[in-house]
Amino acid sequence: MKSPDDIEQMAQALKDAMQKHLGVKGRNLEHAVRKAGRRLPKKLRAPARLMVQAEAVSGNLKLLRQLDTSKIESAYADLSAHLSAIDRAAERRARMLSVLAVIAFNLIIVFAAWVIWLKARGSI
Template identity: 50%
Template sequence: MQDPLDIETRAQNLSAALEKRLGVKGRSLAHRVRRAGRRLPRRIREHAHLLAEADAVRDNIKISRQYDAAQIARAYEHVSDYLATIDRADARRGRILSILAVLAFNFILLFVAFVVFLRMRGIV
C-alpha cells in the first residue's frame, strides 16, 4: 500500500515540474497531464496518467490499494527524468525556427510562382 502523503508529494513535485518545464497550468495533476497532451511522449504520458489516477484516489484506502507502490515509484522516476531533460529555451527556439522555416518556404514558393507567371506572359 502506498502512503497517501507520499503520493501527494510526488504529485505536487510532478505538477510543479510540468509547469516549470512545459508551462502547463491546471487545477490538478490530471488536468495538467491532459493539457500537456502530445508534448509528452506516449510512454511518459501513460506513466503520468497512472500517477494522476493514483493521486485522484489517494484518500480512498480501498481503491488506493490496487496500485502497486513499485510501479508508481517507477512511473514517477520515468516522468521526472524525462521532464528534467526538457529545456524550455531550446523548445522555444525550435518553435520559432520552425515558423521561420515555413515562412521562408512560402516566400520561395511565391517567388517561383511569380517567375512562372512572368514566364508564361512572355515578360521574362
C-alpha cells in the same frame, strides 16, 4: 507501502514540473495531465494515469494498499526524468525556425512563379 503524504508530494512535484517544463497549469495532477494531452509521449500516458489514480486514492489507505508501490515509483521516476529533459526555450526556437522556413519556402515559390510569369509575357 507509500504513505499518502509521499504520494501527494510526488503528485505535487509532477504538477510543478509540468507547469515549469510544459507550461501546463492545473488545479491538481489530473487536470494538468489532461491539459498536457499529446505533449506527453504515448508511452508515458499510462504512468501518468497511474500517478493520477494514486493521487486520487491517497486519502483512502485501503485503496492505496491495492496499488503497486514499485509501479508508482517507476512511473514517478519516468515522468520526472522526461519532464526534466524538456527545454522550453529550445522548443520555442525550433518552432520559430519552422515558421521562418515555411515563410522562406513560400517566398521562393512566389518569386519563381513571378519569374515564370515574366518569362511567359516576354518581359525577360
